[in-house]
Amino acid sequence: MSDSVLSIRNLQVSIQSRDGSMNEITRDVSLELKEHEFVSIVGPSGSGKTTLLRAASGLRPPSGGEVIFDQKPINDVPKGLAIVFQEYNKSLFPWLTIGKNVAMGAAEYSNQERAERVEKALIQVGLSGFATRYPWELSGGMQQRAALARAMVSNPRLLMMDEPFASVDALTRNHLEDVVQRLWDSSTFAALMVTHDVGEAVYLSDRVLVLSARPSTVLAEIKIDLARPRSQIETRRTGRFGELVAEVLERVEEAGRASVGIEDTIQK
């Protein structure tokens, strides 16, 4: 247990709706994330993936259960945990240059060290030379890379990502997946990613957890035994990749079918 970076134990999250009634989003989710492990959580839409991630990162208090990061229970976003959000255009501060946005992640260092770290992080994501630009001067993919640089600048032990590539086009998505893979390969952080893209989850992860519809529980855990480093073309060409995608997809479909009734009531 000592080599686990994050353990989520029987996490339960209920959100109060406008009329005052409690909505149970997450019923019972447990997971252990080991040192330098890449785990993805997939689930049908509306299964409360983002809520789960917000509770797991300390951004919102859970209604039950606990989250242990680095041996300590968390009640706030702890040091050493970085988060990349889906909407880069709402997560990067538009009034700051890219360099200053990235420097936000390294506030605790001296001026000189911060400048060096920002420089290094920008090189890692292929954005050196863009430090003085504003976010709106960059394409969507570049903005998300800047957000990644901001997350990496403090050498986190754990990187959480909430549908990090959902707001960009397919080719940019492939490219960003490889940026993340390269960062992960060349570093020691563990990663927890929430996504609805099964191919992406299989491509990047060591394990994929399938969430049920809400109130969500962990429905299945699939080990991804694909060789690393992976490549968009070679890895996706292998039969094993297809099998794993199909396997995860099957479980997600099951979860989705079970939820159709619930989904309808939520919509109304």
Added chain:
Amino acid sequence: MIGVKAGPRRGSTIARAGLGWLGLAILATVWQLLGMELHTAVFPTFITSLVAAWHVVTSSTLTTDIIPSLERTAAGFLISAIIGITAGMVIGHYETVRDWTSAVVDFMRSLPTPLLVPIAIVVFGINGRMVVVTIISAAVWPILINTANGTSTIEPTMIDTAKTYGLRGRKLFLKVVLPAASPQIFAGLRVALSVSLAVMVVAEMLGGGSGIGYFIANAQQSFNIGGSYGGVIVLGCLGWIFDTLFLMFERRLLAWQRGTVGGLLDV
């Protein structure tokens, strides 16, 4: 400037400023012709009024009335800005505070200024302090309401991001909430600036003891018709100067925003 290139519409900016002057010239001409046509003592021509305005700013009225009015307006506006922005951010950020204060805010901002002046006179006397307080009582609301609105509609992701990077309390407000809400804060400030000028005049007319409003009221009551129109022209010029300075300041601080608005289109 902060790394923002000059827009492609520079030429037309000059053309638009030219149109502004043309509009002013037309207004002055109409005034002049109307004054000549009516030929009455209570409506002097534009040129007569302009000469009177010149006398106002070159006489001792400059130091006894105009400068005190400027100081009061500036003080009232700045204090309103500090109170309005601070309270607005707190009210906008915390839903509970919003629920508790919304009725009070709605009640207070509905009170008309002329109603408050007599009370202010009783409390503070006939002086500049009374004028400043009256300005604040009216100018604080547009700032507060716009700030609260801007704050409560900040993207939750932005606040989450700030929290992820350890920004809490005062730092969260200064480094994220304030800049994120600044476009709406500035909209409120601009309204508050013209409210400050208008309320300054009303308060001074009713009991300032000195100031441009007091001067105009005095000129009216002593049948110094030219003087009162001169005062009105001076007042208009002050409003124009204040607004121009304000827009220069805003353009500088919100340079990043022009980029976001134009830039999102070609992403």
